[in-house]
Amino acid sequence: MKIWVLLLLVAVTSAKVFDRCELVRTLKAAGMSGFKGISLADWVCLANAESRYNTQATNKNTDGSTDYGIFQINNRWWCSNGQFPSHNGCRISCSELLTDNISAAIQCAKTIVSQQGISAWVGWRNKCKNRDVSQYIV
Numbered sequence: 191m192k193i194w195v196l197l198l199l200v201a202v203t204s205a206k207v208f209d210r211c212e213l214v215r216t217l218k219a220a221g222m223s224g225f226k227g228i229s230l231a232d233w234v235c236l237a238n239a240e241s242r243y244n245t246q247a248t249n250k251n252t253d254g255s256t257d258y259g260i261f262q263i264n265n266r267w268w269c270s271n272g273q274f275p276s277h278n279g280c281r282i283s284c285s286e287l288l289t290d291n292i293s294a295a296i297q298c299a300k301t302i303v304s305q306q307g308i309s310a311w312v313g314w315r316n317k318c319k320n321r322d323v324s325q326y327i328v
């Protein structure tokens with residue numbers, strides 16, 4: 191019985207879907223507003239487009255790589271799961287991108303946007319680029 195309660199607690203605490211306003215506050219506190227000229231609204235729109243704010247989201251790509259977490263960061267280029275060949279540009283384990291503490295994901299997103307710009311994210315290009323994203327930070 192005890193073990194089930196413990197497992198349930200682990201599941202509850204590690205599978206986090208951010209409330210939009212909570213994400214706005216967290217990203218702001220992490221210095222994402224205006225980072226590399228990208229607005230807070232664009233970051234929130236990106237997270238919505240990529241993961242619907244779910245820190246545990248994973249999706250497989252046609253090339254066999256996988257995208258991880260709230261910003262759907264790719265394991266061919268930015269993180270390593272120890273199996274798929276990776277450049278591991280953020281020098282992190284992909285599992286760190288799936289926790290409810292998104293500070294590793296934010297740091298990695300900063301690395302990505304510094305090197306490639308916000309257009310690195312397909313979700314941003316498809317759902318946020320050239321759109322009014324102001325409602326995401328209301």
Ligand SMILES: *[C@@H]1O[C@H](CO)[C@@H](O)[C@H](O)[C@H]1NC(C)=O
Pocket residue numbers: 291292293294
């Ligand atoms: C989140 O993780 C970072 C380091 O990865 C740590 O500095 C910070 O204190 C953590 N925040 C919380 C709320 O646990």
